[in-house]
Amino acid sequence: MRIALGIEYNGTSYCGWQSQPSRCGVQDYLEDAVAKIAGHVIRIHAAGRTDTGVHAMMQVVHFDSDASRPDSAWVRGVNAFLPATIRVLWAKLVDAEFHARFSATQRSYQYLLANQPTAPAIYADQAGWYHMPLNVSAMQEAIVYLRGEHDFSAFRASECQAKSPVKHLQVASIKAHGDFIIFNFAANAFLQHQVRNMVGALVYVGNGKYPPEFIQQLLTQKDRTLSPPTFSPHGLYLSGVQYDNKWDLPITQRQLGII
Numbered sequence: 001m002r003i004a005l006g007i008e009y010n011g012t013s014y015c016g017w018q019s020q021p022s023r024c025g026v027q028d029y030l031e032d033a034v035a036k037i038a039g040h041v042i043r044i045h046a047a048g049r050t051d052t053g054v055h056a057m058m059q060v061v062h063f064d065s066d067a068s069r070p071d072s073a074w075v076r077g078v079n080a081f082l083p084a085t086i087r088v089l090w091a092k093l094v095d096a097e098f099h100a101r102f103s104a105t106q107r108s109y110q111y112l113l114a115n116q117p118t119a120p121a122i123y124a125d126q127a128g129w130y131h132m133p134l135n136v137s138a139m140q141e142a143i144v145y146l147r148g149e150h151d152f153s154a155f156r157a158s159e160c161q162a163k164s165p166v167k168h169l170q171v172a173s174i175k176a177h178g179d180f181i182i183f184n185f186a187a188n189a190f191l192q193h194q195v196r197n198m199v200g201a202l203v204y205v206g207n208g209k210y211p212p213e214f215i216q217q218l219l220t221q222k223d224r225t226l227s228p229p230t231f232s233p234h235g236l237y238l239s240g241v242q243y244d245n246k247w248d249l250p251i252t253q254r255q256l257g258i259i
Contacts, residue, residue: 003074004062004094006250010055010085012125012234017050017059026050026086030061033081037074038067047100047241048107051193053233055126057110057254058089060241062100090250098247106170106242109195110256111183112235113203127180128199128235134206136176142205142212143183145219146172146198152191153222155201157230160192165222167191174202182256186242193230200231 007030011017015024019031027044035042047060069077074091082088097103112127114120119129149168156165171186183202185195201218204210218227240253 001066001068002062002064002094002096002098004060004092004098004100004247004249005074005078006089006091006252007059007061008055008057008087008089008254009059010126011050011053012055013083013085014052016052016054017046017048017056026056029082029086030078031063033078034063034065034074036081037069037077038065040065040067045100047104048190048238050236050238051233053125054236054238056238057256058240058252059238060100060104060243060249060252062094062098092249094247094249100241103243103247104241105244106186106188107190107238108171108184108186108240108242108253109190110185110237110239111195111199111231112237112256113181113183113199114179114235115181116179125234128232130203130207132207134181134203135208136174136181136206138208138212139181139202139206140174142202142215143172143174145212145215150219151222152194152219154218154224154227155194155197156191156224157193157197158224162189162191165191167194172198195236196231196233197224197227199235200228203231204228 014026017026019025019027031042042063044061044063071091075088078088114127114129151165153165169187173184
C-alpha cells in the first residue's frame with residue numbers, strides 16, 4: 001500500500017529535509033516515527049527538499065507499507081513519536097502510481113521578512129530580517145521581471161544539481177503587512193537556493209542600491225557572481241505542493257498568517 005502524508009515542520013533544529021549520516025534531517029525523524037507504527041523500516045519520498053533552517057507549512061510525502069493501519073494511526077500515532085517541531089497533518093491511502101515528487105505540478109514558497117530596526121525576538125529563526133526601510137513599491141516593480149520561463153542561473157547555488165536552470169515561475173508577488181514583507185513564489189520546480197537568492201536581489205532593489213531593472217539584467221547575464229548574497233534561510237517556508245485532482249488529496253496548500 002502507498003500512503004501519502006501532509007506534514008509541517010519548523011526547520012530551525014534540523015539540517016534540512018534530506019536524510020543525513022548523522023540522522024539530523026527531518027526525513028530521518030519522520031522515517032523513524034512512521035517505522036514504529038508500521039513495524040518495519042520505512043523509506044519516505046518528499047515533494048521537494050528544504051535546506052537547513054527552512055520551514056514547511058505543507059510538505060507532501062509518500063511511503064510504501066504492507067501494514068494495515070487506520071489513517072488516525074498514521075497521523076496521531078506517528079505524531080506521538082515525533083519532536084514537537086514536526087507534525088503530520090493528514091494521511092491518505094493513494095494509488096501506487098502516485099509519487100510525492102514526480103506527480104507534483106507546482107511548488108509554492110513564501111518568504112517572511114521582518115523590516116524593522118532591530119531583529120525580531122518573537123520571530124527569531126522564523127523570519128528573515130533587514131534593518132533599514134525598504135521601498136516595497138520598487139520591489140513590486142522588480143519582481144515582475146521574474147515571472148514566466150527564464151534561465152535562473154543568476155539565482156542558482158554553485159552546488160545545485162538540477163539538470164537545467166530554466167524554470168517557469170508562475171507566481172511572484174510581494175505584500176507588506178506592517179513591519180513584515182511577504183514574498184510569494186510558485187513554479188513547476190526551483191533551483192537550489194533560488195528563492196533565497198531572488199529575495200536577496202529584491203532586497204538590494206528595495207534598499208535603493210539597484211533599480212528594479214537590475215533583476216532583468218541578472219536574468220540576462222546568467223551569472224551568479226553578479227547577484228547579491230544568498231538571504232537567510234529562517235524566513236523561507238515551503239507553503240504548498242500542487243497535484244492533479246485525480247489524486248483526491250486533502251489540502252496541500254497553506255498560507256502564512258500575520259497578526
